[in-house]
Amino acid sequence: MNDEFRSLFPLTSDVVYLDSAATSLTPTSVLEEMNDYYNKYCANIDRGVHHLSKLASHRYGDTHKKIGELIGCSGKEVVLTKNTTEAINQVAFGLDWSKNDHVITTVMEHHSNFVPWLRLREKGVKVDVIGIKNGQIDLNELKNKITSETRLIAICHASNVLGTINPVIEIGKICRENDILYLVDGAQSTPHLPIDVQKIGCDFYSFSGHKMLGPTGIGALYCKQKHQEKLKPLMVGGGNVSNVTKTGYTLKKGYHRLEAGTPNIAGAIGLTKAIQILNEIGLKNIRKHEEKLNKTLIDELRNLDGLNILNPDIDRTGVISFTIKGKDPHKIALQLDQKNIIVRSGNHCSQPLVEHYNYDKVIRTSHYIYNTQKEIKTLCKELKKLI
Structure with missing residues (x-):
């Protein structure tokens, strides 16, 4: 999405917002x-x-x-x-x-x-x-x-x-x-x-x-x-x-x-x-945009040592959850927050599902139409440093 569209969402100039599954940003x-x-x-x-x-x-x-x-x-x-x-x-x-x-x-x-x-x-x-x-x-x-x-x-x-x-x-x-x-x-x-x-x-x-x-x-x-x-x-x-x-x-x-x-x-x-x-915008166009971001993010995450993506190969929306071996999801989310990268950690009000994977909490990224390839790469760069 272009800069003119992103300007409708003032928060995008301050943070990398990757928690849209919880709540999306609201245009002016x-x-x-x-x-x-x-x-x-x-x-x-x-x-x-x-x-x-x-x-x-x-x-x-x-x-x-x-x-x-x-x-x-x-x-x-x-x-x-x-x-x-x-x-x-x-x-x-x-x-x-x-x-x-x-x-x-x-x-x-x-x-x-x-x-x-x-x-x-x-x-x-x-x-x-x-x-x-x-x-x-x-x-x-x-x-x-x-x-x-x-x-x-x-x-x-x-x-x-x-x-x-x-x-x-x-x-x-x-x-x-x-x-x-x-x-x-x-x-x-x-x-x-x-x-x-x-x-x-x-x-x-x-x-x-x-x-x-x-x-x-x-x-x-x-x-x-x-x-x-x-x-x-x-x-x-x-x-x-x-x-x-x-x-x-x-x-x-x-x-x-x-x-x-x-x-x-x-x-x-x-x-x-x-x-x-x-x-x-068109929901079909939104879908295509998210699929491109999904591919970039999953490809990048696969290269990070000790990072486990929950079902990387399914047909999905812009939601991707993962864990990092030996790292507490809440701590990772807080460390990313210090870099103005907003993700969610926890059981995401889906406790039976998270426990199905033998976790009590996971890290979740969820992107939307205002997110960019650059932001996805920024997230992965910071995750690499944390690992």
């Missing part, structure tokens, strides 16, 4: 769009007849539409949430579960697509966790775990530790053949890959704005319209009720019933701008 144009809301038409949505509320409501509603266009669905099937975690919890605790219902998830999940399903065991739901082979979901084990009681399969589109891109379309076919609900965690894929929920064949798809150039505090859940009336809202109150009496209430129809309270209006408007930027 996104912040300006959010400031315009606060400075020019600040009002609550769907709460008044005045022109400020109407404009804010229109802009908020436009976010549903733009997200739908991005992932291949109707804006009416988009529920705005706080983040991916809230979106997945809305499904996990919005569905009616019966004792002995069965859920299948995987060892490579982020805790946000893992813990909500484990918690269902309190309701008597059976939860199976399938393993991985060579950094990828073991499809044979997945098929073998399916029973007549299997109600839902929940998997990540891409791993936040390995970068693995899972065969979500193939898994979608398996779910349809067995009449199983299908939830995909798209937090690590939506910023990096073209998404079409119709091709994937999922019932639910979730992601967060802050990993795709947007602000924090805004995310989305794709929910097929036929499921919207079946989900119980996580919260009730202002915004998602159409009628209230002393003895009861009536919920609104569609996605409105799942969006209680005053939402993150500015965040939604900022996310719309972020989506516009991604569309202008």
Whole structure:
């Protein structure tokens, strides 16, 4: 990416930012769009007849539409949430579960697509966790775990530790053949890959704005319209009720019933701008850019003594994790931080996956559209010194 584009991200002039899987940098144009809301038409949505509320409501509603266009669905099937975690919890605790219902998830999940399903065991739901082979979901084990009681399969589109891109379309076919609900965690894929929920064949798809150039505090859940009336809202109150009496209430129809309270209006408007930027660049172009950076980084890391890359040869997003023999990942991350190189160390909210590789923590780099070949080589140069 050229210097003009990088100038939209002021932090890139100060640091080598390689922690985009945790949160991406936010362009100044996104912040300006959010400031315009606060400075020019600040009002609550769907709460008044005045022109400020109407404009804010229109802009908020436009976010549903733009997200739908991005992932291949109707804006009416988009529920705005706080983040991916809230979106997945809305499904996990919005569905009616019966004792002995069965859920299948995987060892490579982020805790946000893992813990909500484990918690269902309190309701008597059976939860199976399938393993991985060579950094990828073991499809044979997945098929073998399916029973007549299997109600839902929940998997990540891409791993936040390995970068693995899972065969979500193939898994979608398996779910349809067995009449199983299908939830995909798209937090690590939506910023990096073209998404079409119709091709994937999922019932639910979730992601967060802050990993795709947007602000924090805004995310989305794709929910097929036929499921919207079946989900119980996580919260009730202002915004998602159409009628209230002393003895009861009536919920609104569609996605409105799942969006209680005053939402993150500015965040939604900022996310719309972020989506516009991604569309202008093109997700296919983002993918090509990351693949080039991946090749450079993996080639360089392979030449460093004692450095072990987790599954270097998989099809991946811009996420690469590794360990260095005899070196503590946290210490390495702190030493890189002193050189203004930002990476993450730890279990990355994927403790079962990291432990699968017999580690308690690893070092993770995650690049994005604002990173350059020069920055990748700077990282490798500093790692070589540390080793």
